[in-house]
Amino acid sequence: MTRIRKIALEEHFMAPGFERYSKAFLQHIDPAVYAELSGRLNDFDELRLAEMDRAGIDMTILSQTGPGVQGEPDADAAIARARENNDFLAEKVARHPTRYAGFAALPMQDPKAAADELERAVVQLGFKGALVNGHTHGVYYDDPAYDLFWERMQALDVPLYLHPIDLPSIPASFAGHPELHGAAWGWNVETGTHALRILFGGVFDRFPRLTLILGHMGEGLPFQRWRFDSRFAAYPHGIKLQRAPSEYIGSNIVITTSGVCSHATLAGAVAEMGAQAVMFSVDYPYESTAIAAEFIETAPLDERTLNLVCHGNAERLLKLNTD
Numbered sequence: 001m002t003r004i005r006k007i008a009l010e011e012h013f014m015a016p017g018f019e020r021y022s023k024a025f026l027q028h029i030d031p032a033v034y035a036e037l038s039g040r041l042n043d044f045d046e047l048r049l050a051e052m053d054r055a056g057i058d059m060t061i062l063s064q065t066g067p068g069v070q071g072e073p074d075a076d077a078a079i080a081r082a083r084e085n086n087d088f089l090a091e092k093v094a095r096h097p098t099r100y101a102g103f104a105a106l107p108m109q110d111p112k113a114a115a116d117e118l119e120r121a122v123v124q125l126g127f128k129g130a131l132v133n134g135h136t137h138g139v140y141y142d143d144p145a146y147d148l149f150w151e152r153m154q155a156l157d158v159p160l161y162l163h164p165i166d167l168p169s170i171p172a173s174f175a176g177h178p179e180l181h182g183a184a185w186g187w188n189v190e191t192g193t194h195a196l197r198i199l200f201g202g203v204f205d206r207f208p209r210l211t212l213i214l215g216h217m218g219e220g221l222p223f224q225r226w227r228f229d230s231r232f233a234a235y236p237h238g239i240k241l242q243r244a245p246s247e248y249i250g251s252n253i254v255i256t257t258s259g260v261c262s263h264a265t266l267a268g269a270v271a272e273m274g275a276q277a278v279m280f281s282v283d284y285p286y287e288s289t290a291i292a293a294e295f296i297e298t299a300p301l302d303e304r305t306l307n308l309v310c311h312g313n314a315e316r317l318l319k320l321n322t323d
Contacts, residue, residue, distance in 0.1 A: 003056025010215045010281040012065035012260040014041035014086045021071035040285035055293035063103040063131035067279045070133040076105035088310040090125040103131035115152035128318040129158035134165030142201030150207045159211040192219035204252040218255035222272040223310035261295035271281045275305040
């Protein structure tokens with residue numbers, strides 16, 4: 001079977017010793033499922049490559065599974081663990097340089113240390129950007145203390161993938177409904193809200209060349225663009241932006257399809273944001289690579305748009321040479 005060439009951006013692994021950070025959000029998974037996930041997260045040479053081959057995925061951008069170093073309470077330890085993670089990943093990428101690239105883990109506990117590690121990972125290790133697992137112990141990156149980090153990221157001209165994490169505390173509306181706390185709803189709310197904090201906090205006005213990637217079809221944000229403009233105009237609360245809120249969503253904020261295999265949703269996202277703002281992803285190993293590949297290859301998109309979503313946008317954004 002001839003497959004459409006694909007690049008996938010939200011694909012995870014587990015570096016040695018990072019299991020202790022992930023136990024908290026994996027504790028309710030069946031032990032057999034947990035064992036299978038662990039095997040896939042720790043594999044780089046067999047299962048993952050074979051699955052990529054079957055699905056027509058030429059390249060995967062690998063990132064540490066959540067919460068990663070965002071789960072480390074000690075800043076000095078987070079700095080050390082991020083460096084360990086990135087060195088480990090660089091070695092794995094070097095074994096299959098035409099199939100893998102890397103997103104850096106960053107110790108956002110310390111904005112300057114995060115900027116320095118990002119620069120090391122990009123300049124010395126050849127990484128294509130960073131993936132950060134949401135807030136760090138309730139601290140969000142619209143805080144002005146992170147401006148030096150955003151300045152460095154803009155100078156390096158690489159994107160930040162903002163990945164979900166648990167809410168820092170459970171709001172009353174979630175009480176008694178643990179099924180809403182995580183991947184089904186809470187992570188989307190948490191991550192989408194974090195991205196809006198960055199937008200309304202003026203980060204993109206201060207650093208207009210920044211690119212923020214959101215997974216899961218943009219955590220719902222593409223479908224509220226009109227309302228953001230309408231209600232912000234009515235209730236600005238003293239906040240001033242250089243552009244309408246919707247104009248940042250599709251330019252500074254781009255998305256991947258990870259974990260949402262709906263043709264109607266894909267068509268809506270492309271219509272809202274434009275063909276150059278949507279990229280294919282799987283969310284390996286938490287979602288099915290086969291289902292994701294079938295979904296995108298049967299999508300009701302014209303050939304130009306399909307090629308952009310499958311690989312062209314990622315090649316441009318990440319400066320990939322996949323020839």
